[in-house]
Amino acid sequence: MEALVELERVKKHFVIRDGILGRRRRFVHAVDDVSLSIVRGETFGIVGESGSGKTTIARIIPRLVNVTSGSVKFSGIDICRASGRELMLARRRMGIVFQDPASSLNPRVTVAASIQRPLQLAGLPAKEARDRVREVAELVNLGTEVLDKFPHELSGGQQQRASIARAIVLRPEFVILDEPTSALDVSVQAQVLNLLLDLQQRFSLTYLFISHNLPVVRYLCDRIAVMYLGKLVELASTGVLYREPLHPYSLALLMAAPPPDPKMRNRRRFILTGDPPSLTNPPQGCRLHPRCQFAVERCRVEEPELRDYGSGHLAACHRIGDLDLGFAM
Amino acid sequence: MLNYVLKRLAVGVLVIISASIVLFSIMQLMPGDPIRMVADPRLPPHRIEELKRAWGLDKPAYVQYLYWMKNLLRGDMGTSIATGQPVGYLIASRLPYTLLLAGTAMVVRYLIGVPLGLIAALRQGTKLDRLLVMATTMLMMIPGYWFAILLMMVFAIKLRWLPISGFQGPASLVLPLMTMVLPGIGGTLRVTRSEVLDTAREPFVLTAHAKGLSARAVQVYHILRNALIPVTVSFFLNLPWLISGSVIIENVFAWPGMGRLVWGAIQSQDLPVVQGVFVMITALTVVCNIVGDIVAGLLDPRIRVEIEEARE
Amino acid sequence: MAAKLLEVSGLEVQFDTSSGPVRAVRGVSFDIAEGEVLALVGESGCGKSTTALSILRLVPRPGEITGGRIVFDGVNLLDLDECSMTQYRGKQISMIFQNPLVALNPVYRSGFQVQEAVMLDKVPPDRAWRAALNVLKQVRLPDPEDRARSYPHELSGGMRQRVMIGMMISRFPRLLIADEPTTALDVTIQAQILDLLDDLRHEKRMSLLIITHDLGVVADIADRVGVMYAGALVETGDVTEVFEKPLHPYTQLLLKALPRGPKNELRLESIPGGVPNLSNLPPGCPFHPRCQRRLDICSKVEPETLEIHPGRTVRCHLVGGESFWKR
Amino acid sequence: MSRKRTYLKAAKNGMFITGTVLFLTVLLVAVFADRIAPHKYDEMNIEKAFIPPGRAYLFGTDEFGRCLFSRIIYGSRIALKIGLMVVAIQISVGVSVGLLAGYFGGKLDMILSFITDLTWAMPPVVLSLAIVTVLGPSLERVVVSTALVSWPGCARMVRSKTQSIKNMPFVEAARALGESDLSIIVRYILPNTLGIVIVLTTLQLPGAILSTTGLSFLGLGSQPPSPDWGLILSEGVNYVSKAPWISIFPGLALIYTAVGFNLMGEGLRDILDPRT
Amino acid sequence: AKQDPNKKKLVFAIANDIETLDVQQMYTGYTPHTLLFTPLISLGLSNDNAYPYLAESVEIAADGMSITLVFADDLKFSNGKNCSGQDVLKAIERYRQISPYASDWEEVKEVKAEGQKLTIYFKEPTAYFLPVLSSMYSGIVDVQEAEKLGKEGFGQKPVGIGPYVLKQWVQGSHLVFEKNPYYKDHLPFVKNHGPWAFDEVTVRIIPDNFTRISELEAGNVDVTQVPVEFLDRVKSNSELKVISSVGQGETYLALNTEKAPFSSRDFRLALNYAINKDEIKSAWMGSVEPIYGLVSPSQLAYSEETEKELRSKMKYDLQRARTILAELGCKDTDGDGYLEKDGKKLSFTLLGTSAQKVPLTVIQNQLKAVGIEVKIQEQAASYVRQAVQDRNYDMALRSWSWPDPDIWYYSFHSSMGKDSIWNSPELDKLLEEQRKIVDPKARAAKWGEISRKIAEDVPFIPLYYSYNYTAVRSNIEGYQVSVSGAIYWNDAVKK
Ligand SMILES: Nc1ncnc2c1ncn2[C@@H]1O[C@H](COP(=O)(O)OP(=O)(O)OP(=O)(O)O)[C@@H](O)[C@H]1O
Numbered sequence A: 001m002e003a004l005v006e007l008e009r010v011k012k013h014f015v016i017r018d019g020i021l022g023r024r025r026r027f028v029h030a031v032d033d034v035s036l037s038i039v040r041g042e043t044f045g046i047v048g049e050s051g052s053g054k055t056t057i058a059r060i061i062p063r064l065v066n067v068t069s070g071s072v073k074f075s076g077i078d079i080c081r082a083s084g085r086e087l088m089l090a091r092r093r094m095g096i097v098f099q100d101p102a103s104s105l106n107p108r109v110t111v112a113a114s115i116q117r118p119l120q121l122a123g124l125p126a127k128e129a130r131d132r133v134r135e136v137a138e139l140v141n142l143g144t145e146v147l148d149k150f151p152h153e154l155s156g157g158q159q160q161r162a163s164i165a166r167a168i169v170l171r172p173e174f175v176i177l178d179e180p181t182s183a184l185d186v187s188v189q190a191q192v193l194n195l196l197l198d199l200q201q202r203f204s205l206t207y208l209f210i211s212h213n214l215p216v217v218r219y220l221c222d223r224i225a226v227m228y229l230g231k232l233v234e235l236a237s238t239g240v241l242y243r244e245p246l247h248p249y250s251l252a253l254l255m256a257a258p259p260p261d262p263k264m265r266n267r268r269r270f271i272l273t274g275d276p277p278s279l280t281n282p283p284q285g286c287r288l289h290p291r292c293q294f295a296v297e298r299c300r301v302e303e304p305e306l307r308d309y310g311s312g313h314l315a316a317c318h319r320i321g322d323l324d325l326g327f328a329m
Numbered sequence B: 001m002l003n004y005v006l007k008r009l010a011v012g013v014l015v016i017i018s019a020s021i022v023l024f025s026i027m028q029l030m031p032g033d034p035i036r037m038v039a040d041p042r043l044p045p046h047r048i049e050e051l052k053r054a055w056g057l058d059k060p061a062y063v064q065y066l067y068w069m070k071n072l073l074r075g076d077m078g079t080s081i082a083t084g085q086p087v088g089y090l091i092a093s094r095l096p097y098t099l100l101l102a103g104t105a106m107v108v109r110y111l112i113g114v115p116l117g118l119i120a121a122l123r124q125g126t127k128l129d130r131l132l133v134m135a136t137t138m139l140m141m142i143p144g145y146w147f148a149i150l151l152m153m154v155f156a157i158k159l160r161w162l163p164i165s166g167f168q169g170p171a172s173l174v175l176p177l178m179t180m181v182l183p184g185i186g187g188t189l190r191v192t193r194s195e196v197l198d199t200a201r202e203p204f205v206l207t208a209h210a211k212g213l214s215a216r217a218v219q220v221y222h223i224l225r226n227a228l229i230p231v232t233v234s235f236f237l238n239l240p241w242l243i244s245g246s247v248i249i250e251n252v253f254a255w256p257g258m259g260r261l262v263w264g265a266i267q268s269q270d271l272p273v274v275q276g277v278f279v280m281i282t283a284l285t286v287v288c289n290i291v292g293d294i295v296a297g298l299l300d301p302r303i304r305v306e307i308e309e310a311r312e
Numbered sequence C: 001m002a003a004k005l006l007e008v009s010g011l012e013v014q015f016d017t018s019s020g021p022v023r024a025v026r027g028v029s030f031d032i033a034e035g036e037v038l039a040l041v042g043e044s045g046c047g048k049s050t051t052a053l054s055i056l057r058l059v060p061r062p063g064e065i066t067g068g069r070i071v072f073d074g075v076n077l078l079d080l081d082e083c084s085m086t087q088y089r090g091k092q093i094s095m096i097f098q099n100p101l102v103a104l105n106p107v108y109r110s111g112f113q114v115q116e117a118v119m120l121d122k123v124p125p126d127r128a129w130r131a132a133l134n135v136l137k138q139v140r141l142p143d144p145e146d147r148a149r150s151y152p153h154e155l156s157g158g159m160r161q162r163v164m165i166g167m168m169i170s171r172f173p174r175l176l177i178a179d180e181p182t183t184a185l186d187v188t189i190q191a192q193i194l195d196l197l198d199d200l201r202h203e204k205r206m207s208l209l210i211i212t213h214d215l216g217v218v219a220d221i222a223d224r225v226g227v228m229y230a231g232a233l234v235e236t237g238d239v240t241e242v243f244e245k246p247l248h249p250y251t252q253l254l255l256k257a258l259p260r261g262p263k264n265e266l267r268l269e270s271i272p273g274g275v276p277n278l279s280n281l282p283p284g285c286p287f288h289p290r291c292q293r294r295l296d297i298c299s300k301v302e303p304e305t306l307e308i309h310p311g312r313t314v315r316c317h318l319v320g321g322e323s324f325w326k327r
Numbered sequence D: 001m002s003r004k005r006t007y008l009k010a011a012k013n014g015m016f017i018t019g020t021v022l023f024l025t026v027l028l029v030a031v032f033a034d035r036i037a038p039h040k041y042d043e044m045n046i047e048k049a050f051i052p053p054g055r056a057y058l059f060g061t062d063e064f065g066r067c068l069f070s071r072i073i074y075g076s077r078i079a080l081k082i083g084l085m086v087v088a089i090q091i092s093v094g095v096s097v098g099l100l101a102g103y104f105g106g107k108l109d110m111i112l113s114f115i116t117d118l119t120w121a122m123p124p125v126v127l128s129l130a131i132v133t134v135l136g137p138s139l140e141r142v143v144v145s146t147a148l149v150s151w152p153g154c155a156r157m158v159r160s161k162t163q164s165i166k167n168m169p170f171v172e173a174a175r176a177l178g179e180s181d182l183s184i185i186v187r188y189i190l191p192n193t194l195g196i197v198i199v200l201t202t203l204q205l206p207g208a209i210l211s212t213t214g215l216s217f218l219g220l221g222s223q224p225p226s227p228d229w230g231l232i233l234s235e236g237v238n239y240v241s242k243a244p245w246i247s248i249f250p251g252l253a254l255i256y257t258a259v260g261f262n263l264m265g266e267g268l269r270d271i272l273d274p275r276t
Numbered sequence E: 001a002k003q004d005p006n007k008k009k010l011v012f013a014i015a016n017d018i019e020t021l022d023v024q025q026m027y028t029g030y031t032p033h034t035l036l037f038t039p040l041i042s043l044g045l046s047n048d049n050a051y052p053y054l055a056e057s058v059e060i061a062a063d064g065m066s067i068t069l070v071f072a073d074d075l076k077f078s079n080g081k082n083c084s085g086q087d088v089l090k091a092i093e094r095y096r097q098i099s100p101y102a103s104d105w106e107e108v109k110e111v112k113a114e115g116q117k118l119t120i121y122f123k124e125p126t127a128y129f130l131p132v133l134s135s136m137y138s139g140i141v142d143v144q145e146a147e148k149l150g151k152e153g154f155g156q157k158p159v160g161i162g163p164y165v166l167k168q169w170v171q172g173s174h175l176v177f178e179k180n181p182y183y184k185d186h187l188p189f190v191k192n193h194g195p196w197a198f199d200e201v202t203v204r205i206i207p208d209n210f211t212r213i214s215e216l217e218a219g220n221v222d223v224t225q226v227p228v229e230f231l232d233r234v235k236s237n238s239e240l241k242v243i244s245s246v247g248q249g250e251t252y253l254a255l256n257t258e259k260a261p262f263s264s265r266d267f268r269l270a271l272n273y274a275i276n277k278d279e280i281k282s283a284w285m286g287s288v289e290p291i292y293g294l295v296s297p298s299q300l301a302y303s304e305e306t307e308k309e310l311r312s313k314m315k316y317d318l319q320r321a322r323t324i325l326a327e328l329g330c331k332d333t334d335g336d337g338y339l340e341k342d343g344k345k346l347s348f349t350l351l352g353t354s355a356q357k358v359p360l361t362v363i364q365n366q367l368k369a370v371g372i373e374v375k376i377q378e379q380a381a382s383y384v385r386q387a388v389q390d391r392n393y394d395m396a397l398r399s400w401s402w403p404d405p406d407i408w409y410y411s412f413h414s415s416m417g418k419d420s421i422w423n424s425p426e427l428d429k430l431l432e433e434q435r436k437i438v439d440p441k442a443r444a445a446k447w448g449e450i451s452r453k454i455a456e457d458v459p460f461i462p463l464y465y466s467y468n469y470t471a472v473r474s475n476i477e478g479y480q481v482s483v484s485g486a487i488y489w490n491d492a493v494k495k
């Protein structure tokens, strides 16, 4: 198995400046010491609550933001130290699709122009570029009549397909999908998910799929990383994670989304109490402890480390072993 | 909060100093010199040189500026070259009139403009709304001098209800006030109207209705209360503007305000006076801005948090 | 079965926009019994919120209720004048909204916003404040004393939603409408809120009309469900029945479009095309362009609502008539 | 919002239509001034001074016996020129400052914002009086000085708009594609601030015309025998009791044009507002 | 019967804000200064001789080498303090130290005070000195008080000798004066030598013409200057009386003689013939009078003959202008209506102040008729002066006013450096000579010579002198007016 993307001890701290002349600084530990690797050909999922640092990871890989520390490698290239040209070439091998389809495309140019722009930047002749655009549009099921429209004249599903088209028009190996379906209706979401699967098969793409919709992640991903307040708390292959989650937070996530089946209504529940604390001032020890019903004194003081519990199943919790969180899902 | 204000004031002082440097440089670029501006042709060249030396105008510009600054810090704004009177005294004797006129004008403008804006917003789309907007737009666009003369002819000369010019008690205030207020109403009306309309579209208004408040209560406690925040802030942002913007009106109504003072001073290149007034108005702007921010903070807790956080 | 608390029949709502009238709600009929939870599901823009707002007669301009009846406890709300309608809002029927950040007035303390509601029942301020604190405790707001003195923006999303719920149940309404109460919240918080709503409903014996596009939420909390498509209610029925044996092709497809396991186990059924534009509906059944089983008639005549048995209706040419029984 | 809807809204917006009609008439008059005006604007005839409006001279004549109607017709060219020039400068400075400050943030933003605040805090009238007095009176200088003191509003608005746009996914996507900063500003951000810029332009135009008129009034603007409305007005006020028409007609022309632009701007704002 | 209190009040309105009230520091004086300070002597109602004013008697030595002033024994400052000849001398010394116009006294060798007698000795006979003594700038200040209050303080609370003292000064608005009980003057042609008949005099500052005239018509102002545009209106009002007077001085068109084509006398002559001064007069509603020489009628040393002679020689002659221009080789080669000389279009800037809009525009139009393009640039007067000094101009309108033509000395004499717009040894000589001629007739003749010399070289073009109009309410009677417009209010009463 070849790792396409490797994050090693990546930290990203945002500085919030305020006060006169930005004298006072506060830090947001958006990503705090995260290591993971994405294997070529797989779909790697990241789930976690809002603000847990998922998008930040997505932005770190193409270096849309610089890391504070740690290293990021993309197919062997050290992204953090890459020169402008290297970085550009590396970026051309990636594609990005964002959550909000309505604002993912430049509202002032036609869909065709948006999709064509990467080709233009890569220096493709105009005619060839136009052909490629038509080709890609077909791939993502966008009719040619749609191409000459402006983004706001499109439905959400069409917009999202257009931004997928733009992301894959340079035939990247790796596509980052930051909640690509969460703004879409269920019926359209299915279209997009199917499209993503098709594309992956045809072009043997590697996906980084970010979402907080557990069923979708489960459906699409091979491996899943669970994040909480900037920390990676658990990492496992999908089947393993669903069968035997190790971290209480993973369990809470899995249980939180009610399954679309009235018969499951009286299933066992596991509900986290309280709200996620502030990122500028995260709790000491295990970051989950104020909300975790299993927390003991140790959780309050000592920060748990991420440990391997066999066959690449990583988790960071002091109480693994004491507890049996295994539920059949 | 106090800390925040102090810091804002510090930046304000920086703004004031920079502004005075900008103006000083502009005035330095003027051809000729203040002595020639005011003197007869009877003044022979050697005498002009002597006078320039006496006023320190022969020194390099930066020396003149530093000298001016030094005196300013001592509370001395210098002496007017054209009139031989202390600048501080000149400004002090004009400022009350200007503040009286501009301040009252602002208050009256908002007292009229805000309710009208509210009416227009509540009656959005009706004839009344359109009439109000159109009429105030027209008022906004009337050239100032014209308007002043028109009002004077009607109310002072034909009807003899009001004094023509000068300051002889509250009645004298009416005409200059009208000239200043009427064109401004349009702006206030629009700000209020659009703020009220915007607020009325906010989801929390729906919440207020849903919890059973009467229509009037929603209008007053939820729409007006929130819409008035930006309106109030605009009051403070507009205030200094009004103070500097009334040369024509002061001329027509022989109003002893700062506009005329500074206009005359610019014409005669009376640098100390121009600088003095300029610094005065800039300072007033800075202060008004800060006051506006503080008031906004008092009215809107979301802003207050930023202010308070900035303080730690 | 308990008495009907709310009966909506033939509700029509229209928005007069610059690009012509939009029929946002078209002949919607449903009812809610005392203590019952009805869920309305459907995709974005299909008229769920508009239906809910109609019940409170709060459809925003340029919208207008153009037909139908909304009978609450025997009174047709559409016949009331604005003043008497205010008596119903908050007291009999109240409503919570999707995004609690914007649904609370940012300039008032959260406690005051609850207190303000309580005071409408002629309760003096201090007692109202205590009542408000009490309510906030009931909605499980941590530190209610403290939180009541906070401004909305100082609270987290979940807390705000709880304040909102508190405000709306403070006058013990008999019907609570919840318009996507959890969409803006994180899943872990969503679970807390759903739990809370469920508890409240049992404690207070409220009826609940919950609006959502999440079938999971429906399955979790509703007794009965109504599925909306393009302004019309295409199917209603008992939750289990609808989920197990959906009659309308749209409902069927919707259920199949949900991912329920890993990709290699089953492929999602996707519904081709998108939701139609309400100002420009296709003739006949609005779903027919996306329906794989459409008949000729589907593109010509809009189907009538058919009652299969009490509490179970469907609006499709495939159901009822000859074609249904032939299958 | 589709284009068609925008047109529809425009067609239904009374303010916009009225404003446009007023503006178009001014534009037409300006373009065809030589055909419409019965006389040259500087044609003097001292024996015919102070003829009141009537059949021979529609708007009467001034102190030099010049045809006021012709002068006002020709003056429309100047009014439009003033307005467009002021706004062009003001908008280009404002937009550039706003874009740079908003996009790059950090130190550059701090410096640019300080300059903006500084310009904002200085009394505009005093400043442009001083500038024009320094440079000597001329229309161009009045225009430039008015523009130079009035850009901060635009800069602030564009800055905040830029700040909100630069975090939009489509800009992020553009960066991921390797677009340069300049290209992002020009291709992605600038076009999307155009809406407010257009509205701002039409709303500021009348103000620009009026404030230059104010300076003309103080003797700092166009030089005789220019048919600048501000100049005619300021000359005319000397004769306000003897020949009031000299100052009334340019005043009316000014109001007409200013109201036209204003209504157009307000209308545009409504039309481009997605909420209505 | 009680008297109407209004009858005991007089209200002036002036257009300009006033500066310091210390006449020795001011650059320009206005009505308030005349109330507070009385000139030492008067030039009389027809500007013909030196009469006593503040001084009890005035005597000019036959050789013109000295002037002797005698003051009354009971001369008192407005604060009641006695004023001796020594005090007057002190005031003069202060003037020579701090006044911008101290150079007026440059030709004075010595000033001696002896009791109430003051004698001024000159280095040479000094004909031009009388206007200095007769102007309000020569008002006497209490030097002791001035030293006590300081420069600025004294400017606000002056102590001098005038019919009134300052009671209240509202900056930018108005000044109120009350009677000076100690006041006494010695004008020979008035009956009342004390303060005037008004208990209170107010001077209001009303910059806008329309407003000022409206206040006058409404009866709130008794006396004010009338701009010519309002003359018809004021004249038709039976409650008002208009006094017209002749301005002392003239407006002329300065030409940059150091620059082609103005360096050519013929070109300048052509310009002279192209300008129709009568048209300026009619365009300006008759408020100005064409002038061809250097001395205007209300000035000392005016001569009618010289003026007549020059008029016939220099009068407007379009044909002649065209001929000269043609001879100079100016021709419209490209058919744009303007002439070219040596391939260069004749296009010039014309500087002037905004108050001179009418003559500027008329000249522009007249020169257009001969094919010369003129671009008007309105500037403040001092800029015009500076531009002319720096020779950074083509044409400029300049004007000045002073009772004596000696003011030209400052424009011509070579010792004035760059201020001298035109000079030659002969002209220098003539100018120096006229200063020493005490006999009015002889001096007028000398000025005729100077005027003719200028008309020959045409270094500039004299244009006009203006009329000044002052409106006084008709119910005020008894005042006397000099040709130059000075009003003596000593005997005035309000009916
Ligand atoms: N440019 C920035 N400046 C300051 N803070 C930032 C910035 N970008 C992100 N953050 C902060 O970093 C934290 C992580 O943000 P991120 O967007 O990665 O979360 P997320 O998991 O993607 O959340 P969501 O599900 O809401 O998209 C958040 O608290 C956010 O406020």
Ligand SMILES: Nc1ncnc2c1ncn2[C@@H]1O[C@H](COP(=O)(O)OP(=O)(O)OP(=O)(O)O)[C@@H](O)[C@H]1O
Residues within 6 Å of the ligand: C015, C017, C022, C024, C042, C043, C044, C045, C046, C047, C048, C049, C050, C051, C060, C061, C062, C063, C213, C278
């Ligand atoms: N203020 C309005 N003006 C014009 N049309 C409106 C307005 N509000 C709603 N509509 C129209 O009514 C239709 C129904 O809107 P509604 O908000 O009820 O849908 P919904 O089902 O609640 O959607 P969502 O899930 O997005 O909340 C929409 O398609 C919209 O076009």
Ligand SMILES: [Mg+2]
Residues within 6 Å of the ligand: A054, A055, A056, A178
């Ligand atoms: Mg995110």
Ligand SMILES: [Mg+2]
Residues within 6 Å of the ligand: C048, C049, C050, C179
């Ligand atoms: Mg909704």
